[in-house]
Amino acid sequence: MKPELTLVKNHAPAAKTPESNAPAALPTQGEMPFAMVEGQPVTEMPRDLYIPPQALEVFLEAFEGPLDMLLYLIRKQNLDILDIPIAEITRQYMRYIELMQVLQLELAGEYLLMAATLAEVKSRMLLPRPKSEDIAEEADPRAELVRRLQEYERFKRAAENIDRMPRLERDTWLATAELVDRKVVRIAPQVTLQEMLMAFQEVLSRNDMFAHHHVSREPLSIRQRMTDVLSSLTNTAFTDFTRLFRSDEGRRGVTVTFVAILELIREGLIEIVQAEPYAPLHVRLGNPARHLQLVPDTGNSMPDDGAPNETEASSQ
Amino acid sequence: MNDQYVRNVIEAALLAAGRPLASDELVTLFDERDGSNAEEVQTAIVTLRAEYETRGLELVEVASGYRIQIRPSVAQPVSRLWQERPTKYSRALLETLALVAYRQPITRGEIEQIRGVAVNPNQDVAGTGLDSHRGAP
Numbered sequence: 001m002k003p004e005l006t007l008v009k010n011h012a013p014a015a016k017t018p019e020s021n022a023p024a025a026l027p028t029q030g031e032m033p034f035a036m037v038e039g040q041p042v043t044e045m046p047r048d049l050y051i052p053p054q055a056l057e058v059f060l061e062a063f064e065g066p067l068d069m070l071l072y073l074i075r076k077q078n079l080d081i082l083d084i085p086i087a088e089i090t091r092q093y094m095r096y097i098e099l100m101q102v103l104q105l106e107l108a109g110e111y112l113l114m115a116a117t118l119a120e121v122k123s124r125m126l127l128p129r130p131k132s133e134d135i136a137e138e139a140d141p142r143a144e145l146v147r148r149l150q151e152y153e154r155f156k157r158a159a160e161n162i163d164r165m166p167r168l169e170r171d172t173w174l175a176t177a178e179l180v181d182r183k184v185v186r187i188a189p190q191v192t193l194q195e196m197l198m199a200f201q202e203v204l205s206r207n208d209m210f211a212h213h214h215v216s217r218e219p220l221s222i223r224q225r226m227t228d229v230l231s232s233l234t235n236t237a238f239t240d241f242t243r244l245f246r247s248d249e250g251r252r253g254v255t256v257t258f259v260a261i262l263e264l265i266r267e268g269l270i271e272i273v274q275a276e277p278y279a280p281l282h283v284r285l286g287n288p289a290r291h292l293q294l295v296p297d298t299g300n301s302m303p304d305d306g307a308p309n310e311t312e313a314s315s316q
Numbered sequence: 317m318n319d320q321y322v323r324n325v326i327e328a329a330l331l332a333a334g335r336p337l338a339s340d341e342l343v344t345l346f347d348e349r350d351g352s353n354a355e356e357v358q359t360a361i362v363t364l365r366a367e368y369e370t371r372g373l374e375l376v377e378v379a380s381g382y383r384i385q386i387r388p389s390v391a392q393p394v395s396r397l398w399q400e401r402p403t404k405y406s407r408a409l410l411e412t413l414a415l416v417a418y419r420q421p422i423t424r425g426e427i428e429q430i431r432g433v434a435v436n437p438n439q440d441v442a443g444t445g446l447d448s449h450r451g452a453p
Contacts (some may be wrong), residue, residue, distance in 0.1 A: 064407050065433035100346060110433050151430055159410035170402040171391055175384040177331035223405050 033118035060100050066114030069096060081149055084142060086125065090118040092120040121145055131259070188276045196272065199281050200258050203245050207254050210247040220253055230269060234284050241272065241281035323347070323358045323367075327384070336381035406434075 041240050063069040073092050074081055094115060100107050133268040140146075166172055230237035233239055244261065261283070268286045275282075326342055342357050346349040361382060373392075374387045386394055395402075405413075408431075415427050428434055 007354075051387035065431060066413065067432035083430060103362060114432070152432060155411055155414045155418070155430060159407065162414055162417070163405060163410050166388060167402075168385075171388055173386045173391070173394065174334065175331055176334055177328065177333045179328075209373070 060096065060103065060105055064156075065108070067149060068156070069093065069111070070114065071153055071156070080222060081118055081153075082146060084146070086118060086122045086142060089120060090115070093118060098123060115147065187256040190275050191272050191273060191281070196273075196281070199241055203242055203254060203258075204251065206242075207245070207247050211250065213247075220249075221257040222256055222260050222263065225256050226264055226269075228261055229257065229264060229283075230285075233283060235271060238273070238284050241283055257293045319356075319360065319363070322356055323364050326357065326360050327364055330375070330382060330384045336378050336383040340382035341381065 008280045063072065070093060071090065073089055073096075074084060079085065079089075095113060097107065097111055100111070121207075168174065229244055232244065243258050247256075249253075260268065264286075265272060271281055271286050273282050273284060325345055329342065329345055330337055339354060339357055339361070342361075343354050346357075359406070361375065368375050372387050372390045373384050375382060375384050411431055412427055415422055415430060419426070
């Protein structure tokens with residue numbers, strides 16, 4: 001039993017910590033000012049827990065997490081990270097946690113988890129080890145904690161190094177010069193018949209949603225509709241393609257309008273334009289140079305090219 | 317080909333591109349029949365860099381190529397041009413960046429494991445132009 005007892009003693013931080021370290025561990029720990037309040041350095045946390053809240057909050061919020069806080073406690077007292085006096089560190093750690101709770105800072109669960117981990121490490125160290133195991137091979141209960149602390153410290157330092165690297169828009173700026181007269185060729189898309197048909201299809205399908213029962217049918221003349229479309233265009237520069245259709249005329253009326261528009265395009269009286277692919281189609285009056293005379297609707301007359309057949313859509 | 321001409325084209329291209337240009341890209345700027353090659357471009361860059369030595373600009377090589385930038389020694393007065401201070405990256409962000417830089421690909425869980433805290437999804441890697449593919453929620 002004797003060797004075990006000494007082992008426990010060896011690992012107990014109180015036994016390992018020299019007397020000179022003890023004062024730093026008392027509540028008055030804090031040789032260096034950890035905050036400035038109204039110009040006065042605060043070197044000591046008031047024991048009655050009257051804490052200048054602003055100062056302490058800033059201080060406590062500066063920690064990135066429990067590992068960061070633990071690392072601070074260790075570094076502050078120049079302790080060997082490989083040989084941490086767990087009990088003492090735990091005590092200090094808990095004091096900070098209590099402070100955070102007193103100040104009602106949002107205390108993340110990770111801090112409490114770390115406190116539990118510290119307590120667990122300590123209790124493992126207090127337990128006598130099984131006799132059969134070789135003492136030298138027995139893993140130090142602190143090993144995992146030390147590994148995490150070291151790994152975190154490595155990346156903490158890496159982060160600081162990254163921050164020191166020259167950064168664009170902070171430490172330097174890209175030098176640029178303008179290239180005047182830069183020619184960018186922008187090709188206007190061609191409107192194909194297919195796209196027109198698709199637009200028409202859309203109008204048709206939308207029109208279906210407004211379908212009503214037709215009690216009576218009005219005879220619709222393509223020629224008449226051509227005149228209507230033309231006159232509706234004379235006042236405006238551009239008209240939305242879909243606006244030329246009236247949903248209340250039903251499928252047949254829409255068809256007649258579409259055929260009328262096609263006829264007008266063929267005769268060069270109107271043009272279909274599109275700003276870019278998938279943009280809405282617009283209709284405008286055609287080039288006056290190519291203007292053709294429109295024969296008034298007499299009901300029977302047919303032009304020479306025989307195109308606009310005077311279909312009376314009233315049939316059926 | 318005229319050395320001065322090569323230098324001028326490279327200088328102008330670096331200034332006009334608005335991004336670093338790799339030496340391969342610089343070589344493609346010249347016609348093949350001009351007989352320019354990578355060596356010539358390299359020489360021109362070295363000469364250019366020396367020419368900038370006394371200026372407020374400098375020609376540097378970064379990971380993605382060459383660029384002409386403001387010399388850090390004059391950055392401080394130049395920065396007064398802009399009212400806004402550059403954003404200071406939080407420690408959480410920098411630590412996450414460091415982990416990504418040295419351990420990628422890395423999952424969010426692994427980052428949290430090493431940092432000992434939960435990653436704040438609103439703050440961290442978003443906005444730094446990093447991809448999050450592996451283990452992304």
